[in-house]
Amino acid sequence: MSKSKKTQSLIQMGLFLGIVVFINILANARLGNFALYRSFDLTEEKRFTLTDGTKNLLRNLDEVVYVKVMLDGKLPAELKRLRASTIDILDDFRGQSSLVDYDFENPMAGKPEQVNARMEQLRKEGMFPMSFTVKKGAQRDETPIFPYAIVNYKGRAYPVNLMENQDMTQSSDVVLNNAVSLLEYKIANAIQKLQETNKPNVAFTMGHGEIGTNERKDFEGSLRKFCNTGTLFLDSVTSISPEISALIVAKPLRPFSEKDKFKIDQYVMGGGKILWLLDMVRMDKDSLFAHPEYIPGDYQLNLDDLLFRYGVRVQPNLVLDLQCSPIWIATGKQGTQQQRQPIAFPYHILTLSNPDHPVSKSVAPVNLLFASTIDTAIRTKTPVKKTALLSTTPRTRLQYLPARLGLDFLRYIDPEKFNKGPQVVAVAMEGTFPSMYENRLTPEMVSGLTQLGLQYKSVSVPTRQIVVSDGDVAKNKYLPTREQVVPLGYNDVENFIYANKEFLQNAVEYLLDKNGIIAARGKEVRLRMLDTTRAQDxxxxxxxxxxxxxxxxxxxxxxxxxxxxxxxxxxx
Missing domain, CATH: 1.20.5 (Single alpha-helices involved in coiled-coils or other helix-helix interfaces)
Known part of the structure; x- marks a missing residue:
């Protein structure tokens, strides 16, 4: 080959390499927050596509978000998938904003004294190690892990438990799949909370026999991580302030006056959000124990017409389900010692969660006590979307009032009679709600609105409500002698905590969500399991x-x- 041809070949090779380098630079370059590169999500469920709410959140960042993930070092094979998925999500975040940065850390690295000091510091910050079960054939190995990501923004930090509230009774594959599905929501939600300079206000109504401060301490404590909480006596205010972002009506026992209902109605018309936790039947476990036969009545709450207008009816009945939690039953005495045994109690149902709604997706069973059914087939004047959040299994019975109840039936449960099918016990409503007082305004109501400088609204702006047919779902046990709060959803027979608090916390976050971040909680990552039998054959x-x-x-x-x-x- 001649010298000129060699020179020409070298020039061509140099130009080719230069073009490749230039394209590579462009493929990783940005103009401000705008990335010059693009990716294509070819998965069926669009698992690698961020929701619009998350994209808007990241594009509006004004300072660096630094995420430190505690998933480094020697990990079980199953957890390596969670680590890889976390990297994918954070890379997607960084694709939307150059102000996102992250790093991985092994909290177990270093000398024993260093590890102990680090563990103590993490515990003080509310982060605790968990035991992850790895299945190897017939063996089950317990591996301690620290599945946390610490999100830092403007000098503040928010810890995120990547495995929080997972049903650890499920297989490790399902648990990890649920954790992967929630990665975008959990990290985006943490960023959103750190961005908020003023926390939203959530008020518990009082004055109608609602559960007290000690009985809602666990629930209220979980809410205080992201909002301000307080109480509101409806009879002491002329109207409900729009500064209250959400209202919680937790197990009222006495009727609401027309004045109080009118205040609630106009609060909803102005865009107010409400979480209704209602008991319709005057029933509890102690009443059954105290009487050989007990005839329960219904709570006359005077809310039926208001809820009916909004599109639901909580029925005055009791739903029994063969999928239920146990209680202790006294069986006699041996000497001076009281003998007791656990027995399944169909009135304490374990619910099934709707996997297609962000409030209930991936939520473990919620324990409801003496719940009623909710009728959602009510036509409304305005468009209201109603979605079941919690339901029973198909193996149910219904008891309508009046009814004679006792404990003897527990000895003779006939599964054949549990044939009423799935029943809805919690529902979300979203849309524009009609006012119950249209064409029903009294002169007193008109005068009150005029004095306040307010105008009556007959149709609400778009807003949300959630109705749960059990008030005890938010009620924790409180031991006054020890001043001790028993965790919400705790069953002392099984020594197990059900997902009551997680469900309620999700419900409030759904009501308060303004940026659409909650939509990321509904993302689905399908678990495509290997057919081991076919693979072996x-x-x-x-x-x-x-x-x-x-x-x-x-x-x-x-x-x-x-x-x-x-x-x-x-x-x-």
Whole structure:
């Protein structure tokens, strides 16, 4: 080859390499927050596509968000998937904003005294190690892990438990799949909370026998992480302030006056959000224990017409389900010792969560006590979307009032009679709600509004409400002698905590959500399990496909290339 041709070849190679480098630079470059590169999500469920709410949140960042993830070092194979998925999500975040940065850390690295000091510091910040079960054939190994991500923004930090509230009774594959599905929501939600300079205000109504401060301490404590909480006596205010972002009506026992209902109605018309936690039947476990036969009545709350106008009816009945939590039953005495045994109690139902709604997605069973059914087939004057959040299993019974109840039936439960099918016990409503007082305004109501400088509204702006047919879902046990709060959803027979608090916290976050971040909680990452039986049966075939077939292709290519060269140069 001549010298000029060599020079020309080198120039061409240099130009080619320069173009490749230039394209590579462009593919990783940005103009401000706008990335010059693009990616395509070809998955069926769009698992790698961020929701619009998350994108808007990230594009409006004005300072660096730094995420430190505690998933480094030697991890079980199952957790490596969670680590890889976390990297993918954070890379997607960084694709939307150059102000997102992250790093991984192994909290177990270092000398024992360093690890102990680090563990103590993390505990003070509310982060605790958890035990992750790894299944190896017939063996089950317990591995301690620290599945946390610490989100830092403007000098503040928010810890995120990537495995929080997972149902650890499920297989590790399902648990990890649920954790992966919630990664975007949990990290985006943490950023949103750190951005808020003023926390939203959430008020518990009082004055109608609602559960007290000690009985809602666990629930209220979880809300205080992201909002301000307080109480509101409806009879002491002329109207409900719009500064109250959400209202919680938690197990009232006495009727609401028309004045109080009118205040609630106009609060909803102005865009107010309400979480209704209602008992319709005057029933509790102690009443059954105290009487051989008990005839429960219904709570006359005077809310039926208001809820009916909004599109639901909480029925005055009791739903029984064979999927239920147990209680202790006294069986006699042995000497001076009281003997008791656990027995399944169908009135304490364990719910099924709707996987297609962000409030209930991936939520473990919620324990409802003496719940009623909710009728959602009510037509409304304005468009209201109603979605079941919690329901029973198909193996249910219904008891309508009046009814004679006792504990003897527990000895003779006939599964054949539990045939009423799934029943809705919690529902979300979203849309524009009609006022109950349209064409029903009294002169007193008109005068009160005029004095306040307010105008009556007959239709609400778009807003949300949630109705749960059990007030005890938010009620924790309180031991006054020890001043101790028993965790919400705790069952002392099983020594197990049900997901009551997680569900209620999700419900309030859904009501308060303004930026659409909650939509990320509804994302689905489908678990495509390997058919192990088929894989074992076809093992030899796939070994041939993956080992022999590629070698044959290489040999065929070599033979063809050699033949082509001989033919080409033979002609010359």
């Amino acid at each position: 076809e093992k030899t075939w796939w070994q041939l496909v993956n080992i022999v077939f590629p070698l044959l292709l290489i040999a065929l290519f070599g033979f063809g290339y050699s033949w082509w060269r001989k033919r080409k140069y033979a002609r010359v």
